[in-house]
Structure formats: C-alpha cells, structure tokens
Amino acid sequence: MKLTIVTGLTALAVLAFMVELLRRRQLQEKYAILWLAVSIVILPMAFFPFITDDLAEAIGIASGVSLVLFLGIVFLLLVTVHLSWEVSRLEEETRTLAEDLALLRSELGNPRDSSAVPAPTTEVPDDQR
Amino acid sequence: MINGKKVLIIVPAWNEADSIADVVTEVHGELPGVDILVVDDGSSDDTALRAASAGAIVARLPFNLGVGGAMRTGYRYARDHGYDVAIQVDADGQHDPRYIPKLVDALDEHDLVIGARFAGEGGYRVTGPRKWAMRMLSAVLSRLARTKLTDTTSGHRACNRKLIEFLAHWYPAEYLGDTIEVLVRVARSGYRITQIPVAMRPRMAGTPSASPMKSTIYLGRAGIVLLLALIRT
Numbered sequence: 001m002k003l004t005i006v007t008g009l010t011a012l013a014v015l016a017f018m019v020e021l022l023r024r025r026q027l028q029e030k031y032a033i034l035w036l037a038v039s040i041v042i043l044p045m046a047f048f049p050f051i052t053d054d055l056a057e058a059i060g061i062a063s064g065v066s067l068v069l070f071l072g073i074v075f076l077l078l079v080t081v082h083l084s085w086e087v088s089r090l091e092e093e094t095r096t097l098a099e100d101l102a103l104l105r106s107e108l109g110n111p112r113d114s115s116a117v118p119a120p121t122t123e124v125p126d127d128q129r
Numbered sequence: 130m131i132n133g134k135k136v137l138i139i140v141p142a143w144n145e146a147d148s149i150a151d152v153v154t155e156v157h158g159e160l161p162g163v164d165i166l167v168v169d170d171g172s173s174d175d176t177a178l179r180a181a182s183a184g185a186i187v188a189r190l191p192f193n194l195g196v197g198g199a200m201r202t203g204y205r206y207a208r209d210h211g212y213d214v215a216i217q218v219d220a221d222g223q224h225d226p227r228y229i230p231k232l233v234d235a236l237d238e239h240d241l242v243i244g245a246r247f248a249g250e251g252g253y254r255v256t257g258p259r260k261w262a263m264r265m266l267s268a269v270l271s272r273l274a275r276t277k278l279t280d281t282t283s284g285h286r287a288c289n290r291k292l293i294e295f296l297a298h299w300y301p302a303e304y305l306g307d308t309i310e311v312l313v314r315v316a317r318s319g320y321r322i323t324q325i326p327v328a329m330r331p332r333m334a335g336t337p338s339a340s341p342m343k344s345t346i347y348l349g350r351a352g353i354v355l356l357l358a359l360i361r362t
Contacts, residue, residue: 095302098190099202102168106188106206 011046139203142220153183197307201300232287240320244285244327258344
C-alpha cells in the first residue's frame with residue numbers, strides 16, 4: 001500500500017509539473033504532447049503497480065515492475081538519441097547562420113576593431129538577464 | 130589571375146594576429162593577381178583588423194566554428210563571386226606561396242590538388258603515433274582516390290570550380306572532418322585527386338603539438354573519423 005502511495009504521488013507531481021511547463025509555454029508543443037502522454041500512461045501504473053503483471057508474464061518477464069523498468073529505459077534511450085539528433089540539426093543551423101553573417105560582413109567592407117564586439121562567452125551581469 | 134583563372138586564396142585564421150599580416154603581404158607580393166579571403170574564425174585578438182589592413186578581404190565569423198566552418202564560408206564566398214580556383218593557405222605561414230602556381234597548373238588535369246609535405250621537398254618529419262596515424266590515413270585514402278597520397282592531413286589544397294560548388298554545399302565542421310572526411314567523400318564522388326610535393330616552413334608563430342599523449346589521442350581520433358567517414362553515405 002505504501003508503494004502505491006509513493007508511486008502515485010510521484011506520478012501526480014510529474015503530471016502537474018508537465019502541465020505547468022505547458023501552461024507557461026516553456027515547452028514546444030511537440031514535446032509538451034509527448035510528455036503529457038507519458039504522464040497519463042504512467043498514472044494508472046503508478047496507482048495500480050501490478051496491472052502490468054499479466055502482460056509481463058505473457059512475454060516471459062517475471063514481474064510487471066521489470067517490464068515497466070525495461071520499457072522505461074528503452075523509451076528514455078530513444079528520447080536522448082532524438083535530442084542528440086535535434087542538437088546536431090540546431091548546430092548545423094547555427095553554423096550556417098554564422099557563415100551567412102561572416103559573408104554579409106565581408107560585403108560590408110572593413111571590419112571594426114574586434115574588441116568592439118564582446119565575445120559570446122562574456123558573462124552577463126545578473127541584473128541584465 | 131593565374132593563367133587566365135580567377136583565383137581566391139582562403140586563409141582560415143583563429144587568433145593569428147601575429148602572423149596573418151605577413152602571410153597576406155607575402156601572398157600578395159608573390160601573386161599580385163589573386164584575391165585573399167581571410168576567414169576570421171571567432172578570434173578574440175585583432176586578426177581581422179590586421180588582415181584587412183594588409184589588404185585581404187575579411188569574413189568574420191561571430192564565434193569559433195573550427196577549420197571546417199571557416200573553409201565552407203570561404204568556398205561559399207568563392208562560389209558566390211565566381212572564382213575558378215580556391216586555394217587553402219594556413220594563417221601561420223607554413224605554406225610557401227611560391228608553390229601556388231604549381232598547384233593551379235595541376236588543376237588542369239585534376240579537381241583537387243593537395244600540397245604534400247612528404248613527397249620529397251623540404252625536411253618535414255614526424256615520429257611515433259602521429260606517424261602511424263598518417264600512414265594509416267595515406268594507405269586508406271590512396272586506395273580510395275586511386276592515386277598515391279602521402280600527406281592526407283595537409284591544409285594546403287587547391288580545388289577547381291566544380292569542387293568549389295560541391296564544398297560550398299557540404300563541408301564538415303567536426304574535428305579532422307575537414308581533412309579526412311572531405312577526402313573520403315570527394316574521392317568517392319569521383320573527383321580526380323592528386324598531390325604536388327611542397328616544402329613547408331616552420332610556423333611563424335605558435336608551436337605545433339607534439340607530446341606523445343596528444344599524438345596517441347590524435348591516432349585514435351583519426352581512426353574513428355576515418356571509420357565514420359567510410360560508413361557514412
């Protein structure tokens with residue numbers, strides 16, 4: 001019974017967190033829907049941890065909890081791979097933009113003193129963030 | 130102009146303020162008819178300013194992209210401005226501009242000409258893991274290119290209009306991708322590659338990395354980059 005309380009409360013907290021992020025427009029829609037769907041799938045399993053037992057047995061896994069762990073790890077792996085893919089794409093896009101900027105600057109003629117343009121790594125003071 | 134060809138010298142430069150002006154001046158002195166594009170790869174010193182004062186065209190990247198990013202910028206410039214030949218020259222002064230007309234001449238028969246250090250001219254020597262890495266690369270890439278390539282990581286390269294368009298569209302920005310992966314893909318796409326022996330000089334500024342640890346890491350990374358390049362389409 002205690003287990004059900006712990007997992008159930010965790011699932012509710014996660015769901016609330018997702019909804020809040022979504023409400024504040026911090027997540028793009030495609031990710032928002034993904035995580036919302038994940039939270040909703042997890043919720044019944046959290047309150048009734050043994051409902052997956054039958055399915056687990058049918059495919060030769062001893063307990064439903066193991067099945068959930070296994071599927072969870074596979075899912076998270078796929079998500080991280082997807083994020084790496086997205087980051088690669090974004091890097092390629094920023095690179096192209098940087099090149100475009102350099103080419104445009106070359107058309108404009110003499111470069112200004114490079115000290116006039118702060119490096120992107122310069123720390124921004126807290127009050128200007 | 131060299132032999133009626135419009136030639137662009139591309140110099141990728143990252144914090145090379147000490148040598149860039151000399152390189153630009155020397156190339157201009159040796160080859161008055163060519164344009165020099167210095168791609169300032171996010172330098173924090175005044176590389177861009179000194180290059181411009183010396184008479185080069187300057188394209189300044191907002192942050193550091195690595196040699197690959199700087200070179201694609203250069204090839205895009207060459208493509209957009211209708212150059213027939215683009216030649217990569219390093220900003221540290223190790224490439225002698227007197228060999229450039231030889232490279233341009235070899236482009237009559239080939240699409241990519243590499244200025245190679247071990248092909249007889251000059252006294253460039255390496256030892257240990259770095260040497261093994263270079264041997265492995267030459268063996269594999271020579272097979273792919275169907276010609277003997279002894280210095281596959283040389284940054285001294287000339288390419289013709291056809292290849293400029295290819296490289297303006299695709300040029301990897303990853304570490305070592307600019308040398309190894311480019312050669313693999315260019316060779317596989319059926320471009321004709323050759324090498325011309327050149328003598329390289331010690332760098333005007335800065336020191337080459339030569340510690341055994343770094344060479345070993347270099348060997349490993351070169352191997353991985355090569356393997357990746359071979360399985361990528």
